[in-house]
Amino acid sequence: MPIRAVVYTSEAASDIAASPPDQTGGKLCEIVDDAARFNRDAGVTGVLLFDGERFVQYLEGPEDGLQVAYSRVLGASNHSGLIELQRGRVGQRRLPFWPMRWLHVEPTELRRVASADWTGFVQREGTGASTSATGMELLRALVEPYAAAL
Numbered sequence: 001m002p003i004r005a006v007v008y009t010s011e012a013a014s015d016i017a018a019s020p021p022d023q024t025g026g027k028l029c030e031i032v033d034d035a036a037r038f039n040r041d042a043g044v045t046g047v048l049l050f051d052g053e054r055f056v057q058y059l060e061g062p063e064d065g066l067q068v069a070y071s072r073v074l075g076a077s078n079h080s081g082l083i084e085l086q087r088g089r090v091g092q093r094r095l096p097f098w099p100m101r102w103l104h105v106e107p108t109e110l111r112r113v114a115s116a117d118w119t120g121f122v123q124r125e126g127t128g129a130s131t132s133a134t135g136m137e138l139l140r141a142l143v144e145p146y147a148a149a150l
């Protein structure tokens with residue numbers, strides 16, 4: 001089954017921005033628990049990066065499931081100013097690890113991922129941290145330590 005992906009950046013609503021950057025409790029955990037429940041049924045996986053103010057979220061899955069999950073994202077009132085960075089087909093799943101999970105990242109890291117080249121979701125071997133790394137490569141490098149702990 002063809003897998004499609006979408007990645008975007010957005011600005012968190014102020015009640016989320018104010019909550020502590022840990023993995024337990026708080027508004028963001030409620031949102032992500034809800035998202036993960038939905039995504040699991042829809043066959044969608046991915047990750048949500050949060051720097052305390054902004055998000056970058058990457059979602060992938062079968063077209064129908066991804067479309068519904070993404071429409072929920074687009075309709076959510078907890079963020080604004082959404083900018084889609086890329087949308088399209090990926091040959092195979094790049095982030096199969098979680099139906100959804102959020103990771104705290106530094107603002108500089110989030111900015112780097114958001115401003116990187118996402119064309120075609122290109123991901124080469126061994127280029128994770130280099131200056132020419134693509135968005136997909138930077139994201140994989142950020143997620144890798146958490147995925148390795150599974």
Ligand SMILES: Cc1cc2nc3c(=O)[nH]c(=O)nc-3n(C[C@H](O)[C@H](O)[C@H](O)COP(=O)(O)O)c2cc1C
Binds near residue numbers: 036070075076077100
């Ligand atoms: C940053 C962010 C990421 C989200 N990710 C997903 C997702 O991956 N899948 C999904 O089905 N819904 C996702 N949602 C939607 C939430 O699960 C939830 O339905 C929504 O925040 C409720 O918004 P409301 O208070 O406007 O009803 C996301 C929402 C936000 C704000």
